[in-house]
Amino acid sequence: MLTAITVVIMAAALAAGLCANQLRRRRHPADGSDDEEASVSDLISPLETLAVLLVAFVIVVAAESYGAAGAAVGSEAHRVDQLYEVADYAPEPQRERLQGAAVCYARAIMTYEWPAMVDEGRKAPEASVWSTDFRRHFKDLARKDANTFQLLVETDDDRSVARQTRLSEAMPAIPSVVYWFMVLSLAATVGAFAFGLPRQRGPSHLVLLLVLAGLFTGSLLLIEDIDRPFSGQIAITSEAMADTAADIGEDFAQDHPGRPLPCDAQGVRTQAPA
Numbered sequence: 001m002l003t004a005i006t007v008v009i010m011a012a013a014l015a016a017g018l019c020a021n022q023l024r025r026r027r028h029p030a031d032g033s034d035d036e037e038a039s040v041s042d043l044i045s046p047l048e049t050l051a052v053l054l055v056a057f058v059i060v061v062a063a064e065s066y067g068a069a070g071a072a073v074g075s076e077a078h079r080v081d082q083l084y085e086v087a088d089y090a091p092e093p094q095r096e097r098l099q100g101a102a103v104c105y106a107r108a109i110m111t112y113e114w115p116a117m118v119d120e121g122r123k124a125p126e127a128s129v130w131s132t133d134f135r136r137h138f139k140d141l142a143r144k145d146a147n148t149f150q151l152l153v154e155t156d157d158d159r160s161v162a163r164q165t166r167l168s169e170a171m172p173a174i175p176s177v178v179y180w181f182m183v184l185s186l187a188a189t190v191g192a193f194a195f196g197l198p199r200q201r202g203p204s205h206l207v208l209l210l211v212l213a214g215l216f217t218g219s220l221l222l223i224e225d226i227d228r229p230f231s232g233q234i235a236i237t238s239e240a241m242a243d244t245a246a247d248i249g250e251d252f253a254q255d256h257p258g259r260p261l262p263c264d265a266q267g268v269r270t271q272a273p274a
Contacts, residue, residue, distance in 0.1 A: 006220050013187035051189040054182045055219050062227045065173035069229035070236050072165035077240035079159035080106050084248045089148045094141045100262045103252050105130035106245035108267025114238045118230045121170040172227045186216045
C-alpha cells in the first residue's frame, strides 16, 4: 500500500509538472523567455538541494537500522550456540536441562517469534518460557559451580540484549511524518523540473527528466524496503537461527543419546518444568 501511494504521488507530480509546462508555453510565446526560464531554474535549485539532503539523511538512518538488525540476528544465534557450548561444563542435571532449553528456545524463535516480530514487532511467549528456564537453571547452578554460572549468565545477558535489539529494529526507524515529508519534497522537485523544461527542448530533456523521476522513486522504494529489515525484497532472514537450531539439535542427540528434548520440533514444551 505504501509503495503504491509513493509511486502514484511521484507519477502525479511528474504529470502535473509537464502539464504546467505546456500551459506556460501556450500562454507565453517564445519571445524573450530566457529570463523567465533562468528565474525558474533559480527557484528550483534550493528545492533540489533540500530533496537531496533529505534523501541522503534518511538513507543513512534506514541503512544503520538495517545493519543493526542484521547484526542482532547473527549475535543472538551465536549466543544461543555459545550458551549450549558453555553449558557443557556444567554438572548434571543442569547441563542437560540448559542444553535442552537452548535447543527449544532456538526452535521457538523460528516458529513463533519470527512471524510475530515481522507482523507486529513483538515477542512470542512460546520463546520466553525457555529464557525463563535459563534463569531458573542458573539459580540451581550457582550453588554448584560459580565459574560456569558466571559464564552462562554473561552469555545469556548478551543473548537477551541481541533479542531486544532485533525486536526494536523490526519497527520502522523513520517516522511516518519524515517519510511523507521526503516524498512530497521529491515530488515537488520532480514537478518543478518538469515545469522548468526549456521551450526549445529535445528528446534528451524528457529522457533525463524521466530518469531523474525514476531514480527519485527508486530511492523512496529502497528506503521503504530497508526500513522494514525483516520484510520486503531485501529482508533479513532467519537462516542464522535456523542453522543454530539444527546444529545444537544434532549436538543434543549426540551428547544425550536416548534422552528426549523437553519440546517438540516447533519449540512447544512437552515436559513439565524440571
